[in-house]
Amino acid sequence: DQQVKQNSPSLSVQEGRISILNCDYTNSMFDYFLWYKKYPAEGPTFLISISSIKDKNEDGRFTVFLNKSAKHLSLHIVPSQPGDSAVYFCAASNQGGSEKLVFGKGTKLTVNP
Amino acid sequence: NAGVMQNPRHLVRRRGQEARLRCSPMKGHSHVYWYRQLPEEGLKFMVYLQKENIIDESGMPKERFSAEFPKEGPSILRIQQVVRGDSAAYFCASSPPQANTEAFFGQGTRLTVV
Numbered sequence: 001d002q003q004v005k006q007n008s009p010s011l012s013v014q015e016g017r018i019s020i021l022n023c024d025y026t027n028s029m030f031d032y033f034l035w036y037k038k039y040p041a042e043g044p045t046f047l048i049s050i051s052s053i054k055d056k057n058e059d060g061r062f063t064v065f066l067n068k069s070a071k072h073l074s075l076h077i078v079p080s081q082p083g084d085s086a087v088y089f090c091a092a093s094n095q096g097g098s099e100k101l102v103f104g105k106g107t108k109l110t111v112n113p
Numbered sequence: 114n115a116g117v118m119q120n121p122r123h124l125v126r127r128r129g130q131e132a133r134l135r136c137s138p139m140k141g142h143s144h145v146y147w148y149r150q151l152p153e154e155g156l157k158f159m160v161y162l163q164k165e166n167i168i169d170e171s172g173m174p175k176e177r178f179s180a181e182f183p184k185e186g187p188s189i190l191r192i193q194q195v196v197r198g199d200s201a202a203y204f205c206a207s208s209p210p211q212a213n214t215e216a217f218f219g220q221g222t223r224l225t226v227v
Contacts, residue, residue, distance in 0.1 A: 099169070105154060
């Protein structure tokens with residue numbers, strides 16, 4: 001039973017354009033959502049988070065949108081840069097913080113120069 | 114301020130041996146989590162610890178796996194009598210005690226059982 005789903009295994013965009021990564025969840029008890037970026041042979045790096053009381057959070061080039069009624073969140077990266085090429089993981093928690101995160105399987109983003 | 118430190122980065126064990134994975138959390142972080150990532154999969158929660166306490170071990174296999182976070186020293190994930198299916202990347206993360214804070218991950222230990 002996969003509670004956090006990232007249905008696109010891969011995404012390819014041109015440098016300078018917008019990258020949109022999607023994530024769906026099934027557990028309505030989730031109240032905190034995070035995006036992590038991961039390079040091969042390294043640990044996940046935190047990017048941005050959002051609490052369930054908000055519907056948008058922005059940090060520089062990264063914006064996360066949360067649609068609770070649809071149980072859907074998305075990460076927008078604009079403008080995309082070649083250094084953004086990595087695997088992006090969506091994660092969720094039902095404990096208000098980072099305890100017991102449930103991860104999606106990831107989306108591999110490739111930004112072409 | 115050093116990040117989450119894990120060692121070793123790579124560990125090779127023969128079937129039946131024991132594997133010990135170490136994790137030192139970031140300074141000021143009292144919460145430690147262990148996750149496992151199998152190939153082509155996302156990270157799966159294993160255990161959540163605070164100093165000298167296991168808070169949630171619902172993701173840990175019931176046999177052969179144990180974890181501790183002593184008062185002094187790093188957190189240890191111990192796998193006894195390893196089997197080939199234990200081959201994976203094991204990630205440790207830490208966070209401060211406040212709510213709505215992100216967890217920071219170490220670089221992981223890649224365990225290979227031969």
